[in-house]
Amino acid sequence: MFKKILIANRGEIAVRVERACQEMGIxxxxxxxxxxxxxxxxxxADEAYLIGPPPATESYLVIDKIIDAAKRSGAEAIHPGYxxxxxxxxxxxxxxxxxxxxxxxxxxxxxxxxxxTLARKTVQAAGVPVxxxxxxxxxxxxEVLRISKQIGFPVMLKATAGGGGKGLRLVKAEExxxxxxxxxxxxxxxxxxxxxVYIEKYIENPRHVEIQILGxxxxxxxxxxxxxxxxxxxxxxxxxxxxxxxxxxxIRAAMGKVAIEAARAVRYEGAxxxxxxxxxxxxxxxxxxxxxxxxxxxxxxxxTGVDIVKEQIRIAAGEKLSLRxxxxxxxxxxxxxxxxxxxxxxxxxxxxxxITSLRTPGGPGVRDDSxxxxxxxxxxxxxxxxxKLVVWGKDRQEAVARMKRALHEYVVTGVKTSIPFHIRxxxxxxxxxxxxDTNFIENVFFRxxxxxxxxxxxxxxIAAAIQLFLDxxxxxxxxxxxxxxxxxxxxxxxxxxxxxKIL
Amino acid sequence: MNYxxxxxxxxxxxxxxxxxxxxxxxxxxxxxxxxxxxxxQGSVWSILYGTNSFEVDVxxxxxDYEVLIGGDCHKFTLMNExxxxxxxxxxxxxxxxxxxxxxxxxxxxxxxxxxxxxxxxDQGVIVVEAMKMENELKSAxxxxxxxxxxxxxxxxxxxxxxxxxx
Numbered sequence: 001m002f003k004k005i006l007i008a009n010r011g012e013i014a015v016r017v018e019r020a021c022q023e024m025g026i027x028x029x030x031x032x033x034x035x036x037x038x039x040x041x042x043x044x045a046d047e048a049y050l051i052g053p054p055p056a057t058e059s060y061l062v063i064d065k066i067i068d069a070a071k072r073s074g075a076e077a078i079h080p081g082y083x084x085x086x087x088x089x090x091x092x093x094x095x096x097x098x099x100x101x102x103x104x105x106x107x108x109x110x111x112x113x114x115x116x117t118l119a120r121k122t123v124q125a126a127g128v129p130v131x132x133x134x135x136x137x138x139x140x141x142x143e144v145l146r147i148s149k150q151i152g153f154p155v156m157l158k159a160t161a162g163g164g165g166k167g168l169r170l171v172k173a174e175e176x177x178x179x180x181x182x183x184x185x186x187x188x189x190x191x192x193x194x195x196x197v198y199i200e201k202y203i204e205n206p207r208h209v210e211i212q213i214l215g216x217x218x219x220x221x222x223x224x225x226x227x228x229x230x231x232x233x234x235x236x237x238x239x240x241x242x243x244x245x246x247x248x249x250x251i252r253a254a255m256g257k258v259a260i261e262a263a264r265a266v267r268y269e270g271a272x273x274x275x276x277x278x279x280x281x282x283x284x285x286x287x288x289x290x291x292x293x294x295x296x297x298x299x300x301x302x303x304t305g306v307d308i309v310k311e312q313i314r315i316a317a318g319e320k321l322s323l324r325x326x327x328x329x330x331x332x333x334x335x336x337x338x339x340x341x342x343x344x345x346x347x348x349x350x351x352x353x354x355i356t357s358l359r360t361p362g363g364p365g366v367r368d369d370s371x372x373x374x375x376x377x378x379x380x381x382x383x384x385x386x387x388k389l390v391v392w393g394k395d396r397q398e399a400v401a402r403m404k405r406a407l408h409e410y411v412v413t414g415v416k417t418s419i420p421f422h423i424r425x426x427x428x429x430x431x432x433x434x435x436x437d438t439n440f441i442e443n444v445f446f447r448x449x450x451x452x453x454x455x456x457x458x459x460x461x462i463a464a465a466i467q468l469f470l471d472x473x474x475x476x477x478x479x480x481x482x483x484x485x486x487x488x489x490x491x492x493x494x495x496x497x498x499x500x501k502i503l
Numbered sequence: 504m505n506y507x508x509x510x511x512x513x514x515x516x517x518x519x520x521x522x523x524x525x526x527x528x529x530x531x532x533x534x535x536x537x538x539x540x541x542x543x544q545g546s547v548w549s550i551l552y553g554t555n556s557f558e559v560d561v562x563x564x565x566x567d568y569e570v571l572i573g574g575d576c577h578k579f580t581l582m583n584e585x586x587x588x589x590x591x592x593x594x595x596x597x598x599x600x601x602x603x604x605x606x607x608x609x610x611x612x613x614x615x616x617x618x619x620x621x622x623x624x625d626q627g628v629i630v631v632e633a634m635k636m637e638n639e640l641k642s643a644x645x646x647x648x649x650x651x652x653x654x655x656x657x658x659x660x661x662x663x664x665x666x667x668x669x
Contacts, residue, residue, distance in 0.1 A: 422574070465529060468583070
């Protein structure tokens, strides 16, 4: 087993990996940019190395700096987390050359699955169903137009190197193609330094269901059942659960089997996820394979009892899988809400800033995978994720009730967060019925929200009025100078010219 | 003290009177509320009224309030009654003029218009990137781009004036 692991990431996922290492008795090495000196992942690590200025392109994405920190620290392995270098085959190549074990699949697996077009070819050959679209990345605007017309609008433009909703654009009609292509390419360029895109037929109102798999270098594979990830905004998952209400035991077994075939086709080693789109008739199509730990891995951990990060580390150290397929049991129900620093009442606008106070939820069946603390300033340079709130319940009904309860306990001040949005979703009747698809938030949820009555408006106004009353008094006292005794009645100021302004 | 809350196009008069330590009599909409209010954590208040307990997050930007209770966001304006009367008398309508302001800290990625250019209302005028997402900001009014205050590549704060359309 490794004695020391470097975590080439930041935020909640770096902390998550450090926790696994610490429980396994492995020393942890953090890397951090100048913006992250105070970050939780630095505080929780055994060692920490500064790797450059705040922009990720000058720190967390610079392979030389990560390798240098690994060498200086004597780390035998690197855990890349998700995002940043996690699916970069050049990084995997480099680790191999430097004889540092990358905790993840081989560069070959990454390269095959990372090029979405090559992935399609490969899994198709292994008998996995795929969505209609292009196999090759497309270069010119004319070509994009021609192929889009050929497969028919609506189409999806996708960054070849993409993930996490970046460099992804839905194009409903021909006239939107040009501007969408520009945005997709520009986002892809800045996020992945690669602006090539490909096109897929857009399956209307699909559900997003994915299968978690584990594979070792001895040729053993298991799947850890599905995650339902259809609650998305801007094509990015925000709520995930396991099991999915629409997946039957038969479908689960069949999807698990094809996911393992996809993994076997690239001799996959470590933890990976096959994402599928599922249409109304429960036909499923391979979307892509994520060759890394997923953000939403905790929901699987909660229902299977498998610590996926520890499995990753053991597999990387050359051990065999710790369980066989027949030992995988999906018990109860788990839900995850991603808590972002963003304003759900203003089009999910990012809201970086100082967390002035924090109260995290607790109690039975609650897990909060956080990367922040009270007094932490969320930098503008990275993903605005604050934490992942995960709950487990004996069934979906209990899990939803528990999530609602935990969300009400969660208080973050100083920055706006998506917590209120999650509470509203937990109260939505379609969500409660399990009746939703990937367009739910945009098409159904917001429309219903606009028409909903707010039951406590008077309490809101009362609280604001009391605060304003006290603000005005405070200001009046400070303008009179210190030591002037009793607060003065505001009535004295009313209508008298020449008196100091009170607002 | 007297206040006016504006909720949509409805105005409600509210009076607040301190009647004890952290206890207030609030009157409004022909009702009376005896409220026990403590600011317990950052912008969060613990409000007890009757036998009910509420956690209320009061966020204020000038006269605009956003108040969170559970998952619900309540938006309204609240002003001192006298100041509201004053501002009514002195305020001039600035029709057809609109500042585009950055709603978040971030980086100006691209200016989509030049000074002097005609724009439509709702037309994208500038792209600001924060946390790896590009956000296209739109002009609220139709008119001419009078002035651009920022350059591409510039880091801006929340509330920074980006450009003026007239």
